[in-house]
Amino acid sequence: MRRLLDLLPALVLTAILMAVWEIACRLLHVPVYFLPPPSDVAHALIDNAPVLAGSALQTFWMAFKALIVAALIGGGLAIAVSLNRPAERAVAPLAITLQVTPVVAIAPLVLIWFGLDHADRAVTALAAAIAFFPIFSGVLTGLKSADPDLERLFDLHAASPLQRLWRLRLPSALPFALEGLRVAAGQSVVGAVVAEFVSGSGAVQGLAWRLLEAGNRLRTAELLAALVCLAILGLALNGATRLIEHRLLRDRV
Amino acid sequence: MADDTPVAGLSGVHLDYPGRAPLGPLGLTIGPREIVAVVGASGAGKSTALRLLAGLEKPAAGSVVRPSGPVGFVFQSSTLMPWADARTNVALPLELSGVPSSEARRRADDSLAAVGLGDRTTARPRQLSGGMAMRVSLARALSVAPDLLLLDEPFAALDSITRRGLIEDLHKLWAARPVAMVFVTHDVEEAAYLAGRVVVLSAADGRTVADIPMTGALPRSEGWRRNPAYREAVETVADALARSMEPTS
Numbered sequence: 001m002r003r004l005l006d007l008l009p010a011l012v013l014t015a016i017l018m019a020v021w022e023i024a025c026r027l028l029h030v031p032v033y034f035l036p037p038p039s040d041v042a043h044a045l046i047d048n049a050p051v052l053a054g055s056a057l058q059t060f061w062m063a064f065k066a067l068i069v070a071a072l073i074g075g076g077l078a079i080a081v082s083l084n085r086p087a088e089r090a091v092a093p094l095a096i097t098l099q100v101t102p103v104v105a106i107a108p109l110v111l112i113w114f115g116l117d118h119a120d121r122a123v124t125a126l127a128a129a130i131a132f133f134p135i136f137s138g139v140l141t142g143l144k145s146a147d148p149d150l151e152r153l154f155d156l157h158a159a160s161p162l163q164r165l166w167r168l169r170l171p172s173a174l175p176f177a178l179e180g181l182r183v184a185a186g187q188s189v190v191g192a193v194v195a196e197f198v199s200g201s202g203a204v205q206g207l208a209w210r211l212l213e214a215g216n217r218l219r220t221a222e223l224l225a226a227l228v229c230l231a232i233l234g235l236a237l238n239g240a241t242r243l244i245e246h247r248l249l250r251d252r253v
Numbered sequence: 254m255a256d257d258t259p260v261a262g263l264s265g266v267h268l269d270y271p272g273r274a275p276l277g278p279l280g281l282t283i284g285p286r287e288i289v290a291v292v293g294a295s296g297a298g299k300s301t302a303l304r305l306l307a308g309l310e311k312p313a314a315g316s317v318v319r320p321s322g323p324v325g326f327v328f329q330s331s332t333l334m335p336w337a338d339a340r341t342n343v344a345l346p347l348e349l350s351g352v353p354s355s356e357a358r359r360r361a362d363d364s365l366a367a368v369g370l371g372d373r374t375t376a377r378p379r380q381l382s383g384g385m386a387m388r389v390s391l392a393r394a395l396s397v398a399p400d401l402l403l404l405d406e407p408f409a410a411l412d413s414i415t416r417r418g419l420i421e422d423l424h425k426l427w428a429a430r431p432v433a434m435v436f437v438t439h440d441v442e443e444a445a446y447l448a449g450r451v452v453v454l455s456a457a458d459g460r461t462v463a464d465i466p467m468t469g470a471l472p473r474s475e476g477w478r479r480n481p482a483y484r485e486a487v488e489t490v491a492d493a494l495a496r497s498m499e500p501t502s
Contacts, residue, residue, distance in 0.1 A: 149328040152309055156326055157349040157397075167345070171336045251377050252335040 036221040044221035045228060052210065056229045059196070059206035062120060063188040063237070066127030070184055073128070074135035075177065082143040082169065083161060099133040107198035119196075119203040126198075127191030131184035138180020142173025175249055182241040189234050207233070259318060260285050260433040261306050261401050266315035268301060268459075276301060276459040278315060281452060283401065286431035288471060290438055290448035292490065294498050298459030299437040303403045306435060320401045320433075323350070325394030327404040331386035333378040333393075339365060340374040343393045350397065357396075364396040365389070367426060384415035388422070395426065402434045409439070420447050424472030441494060445486045446473060453493040457500065463493035 018038045024030070025037035032040060045052065077095075081088045107126055114122040146168050154164050196208035207226050214222035259282045267277030276298045283289055283306075291299050304310040305317050307324050323346075333342045340361045347357035365374055368388040378386055387407060394402060408416040420443065427434065438444050444451045449471050453463040468482050477483050 147332055149330070149332040150334065152304075152307075152328070153326065153332065153346070154349065155309055156307055156324060157346045159349045163349055167349075168334070171334065174336070252379065 033218045033220050036224065040221040041224045041228065044219075044225040048210075048222060048225060052207075052225060052229050055205055055207045055210045055226070056233055058120075058204065059189070059192050059208070059230070060233055060237075062124045062204070062206060063127055063185075063192040063233075065124045066188045066191060067131055067181075067185055069124070069128040070131035070135050070188065071181065074132045074180075074184075075139045078136050078139035078143065079165070079170075082140060083165070088140075095133060095136055098129065099137075104194055104198055107195055110195075111199055116199075116203070119199045122199060123192055123195040123204055123206070126195035127188045130191035130194075131188040134183035134187060135177070135180040138176045138178075138183075139173055142176025142180075143169045145176060146172040175245075175252075178241070178245045178248065182238065182245065185237040185241050186234055189230070189237060193230065257284055259283055260287075260320050261435075262318040263302060263305055263312075264316055264318075266305060266312040266317060268298070268305075268310075269313045274458065277313075279305070279454075279459050280461055281306075281435075283433050283435060285433055287450065288427065288434045288436065288448045290436045290444035290451045291454060292438060292441060292444050292451060292494055293454030293459070294456035294494075295439070297454040297456050297497070299454060300405050301459070302454070303405050303435060303437055306401065307403055320399075322400035323397040325397060325399035325402045325432075327387075327390055327394045327402070327407040329406050329409060331378070331383075331390040333386055333389055335378050338375045338377055339370065339381070339389045339392075342378070342389055343396050346393060346397045361392070361396055364392040367395065367429075368392045368422060382415075383411055384419065387411065387419060391419075391423070391426075395432075398430075399432055402432050404434065404436045406437050406439065408443070416443070421472075421475075423447065428472050441491045442487050445483065445490050446478065451486075451490050451493075453490065453497045456498045462497045463490075465489055465493060 022037045022039060025035060030037075036044075077091065081091050106129070107122075110126050110129075111119065111122045114125060143165075150168055151164075154168055159167075192206065193208040193211075196204050196206050197212065200212065202209055202213075207230050210226040210229075211223055214220070214226060262282040263279045264282075265277070266279040267275065268279075269275045279298060279302055281289075281291075281302060291302060293299050301310065303326075305312060306319065307326055308317075308319055325346075333339075334345070337345075340358055343364050344354070344357040344361035347360055348354060352360070362371070362374055365371055368391055370385060370388055370392065373381065373385065373389075376385075378389070381389065390407070394404075408419050411419070423434075424447070436444070436447055438447075445467055449467055451463075451465045451467060452461055453465070454460070455462045465486070467486050469477060469480070469486075
């Protein structure tokens with residue numbers, strides 16, 4: 001109940017914005033190809049529900065796979081690197097290079113590598129590349145965030161590197177890793193959409209394809225309906241990661 | 254245990270940190286069953302002395318005598334693992350030293366009972382008050398049955414009533430099992446009440462400028478705080494501490 005009350009101001013603001021938008025469109029006779037009123041968008045959502053749901057599922061699935069791949073590679077690499085200082089110095093600049101390279105720029109290359117007939121794999125790979133960095137840097141930062149006095153306690157009792165990793169550094173890293181996962185979840189959707197734009201062949205019919213298709217035909221209401229689906233997808237992923245965070249960290253401070 | 258061979262000590266120890274004034278020569282001897290309080294200005298090397306005795310830091314020169322058995326360490330804050338309950342926290346040093354888990358947990362429960370927290374073994378650190386968390390930390394240091402217990406300003410963050418309670422408990426634990434202790438503090442009264450001997454370190458380089466035996470048997474009773482001999486000892490330590498902060502030439 002309290003959570004619903006927390007949401008209330010946001011819901012009221014949304015309702016007000018919608019009302020202003022609806023009234024402005026009608027009063028000012030805005031052409032529907034330019035900006036359709038929210039009621040048209042709602043109609044488009046309902047009329048295209050099966051197609052949109054299928055596309056949303058496909059985008060979600062690609063983003064989700066990308067997130068799993070990024071978590072495994074990013075998390076695993078961060079752990080491996082944390083155990084070896086020279087390895088960290090070797091890997092960190094490359095990871096940052098990957099982060100600062102716009103994913104759109106490597107998209108054509110990834111498409112070539114995975115083959116045009118496997119556009120879905122290329123999209124997943126690109127989304128994973130974008131989601132990699134928040135997880136990698138989150139886990140690595142977290143592994144180094146352990147209380148220095150606790151590290152000393154582990155020194156005092158001659159803990160093995162494995163004991164230190166398992167009993168101190170991984171639990172210390174958990175909040176940082178989950179924070180990274182939450183950022184990465186959002187990024188993986190961005191990555192999936194951008195990659196799908198670039199592949200642009202219709203071989204992958206995710207939400208980005210719905211956006212392109214509607215845009216090309218000036219069906220602006222359908223375009224906005226697809227955007228709404230993307231927003232819901234992003235919110236759902238964000239909510240899911242917050243829920244995981246809450247569950248795993250509730251015993252702590 | 255009957256002989257008086259020192260449990261631990263530092264002699265002629267020098268330390269060199271980049272960007273800081275060098276420390277030394279540090280000298281300190283801890284006898285068996287002895288409670289030594291170390292006072293001094295911040296930066297005088299009190300914590301460093303403890304870390305040297307624990308083997309957590311290596312001297313640039315000089316020798317460090319360390320006990321053959323385990324060492325317990327209590328840090329400035331309780332430094333408990335927030336994701337683990339009290340029992341798991343206390344069992345940690347035992348498990349790290351290779352004691353089987355079930356045995357370690359049993360001994361952890363005993364150790365928690367000894368500090369009066371036998372009913373809070375499954376409590377998480379966030380559910381404990383500052384004083385209770387510090388007791389868990391003490392139980393953790395004692396769980397390994399140490400030959401030497403090192404305490405680095407452990408009660409500094411607690412209110413004075415809680416602090417007094419913990420010092421009484423520390424004395425009781427010591428009476429039950431007289432482990433050699435080094436207690437670093439910046440509180441002169443705490444030092445004089447707790448310890449059998451107070452060592453004052455120079456603010457300039459950490460060398461021992463005063464080594465003052467405290468009168469009156471350990472453990473103390475509450476009434477000791479009003480005893481003129483105790484007040485006298487407090488003043489003696491306070492004077493030595495004030496002198497330790499004067500620049501040496």
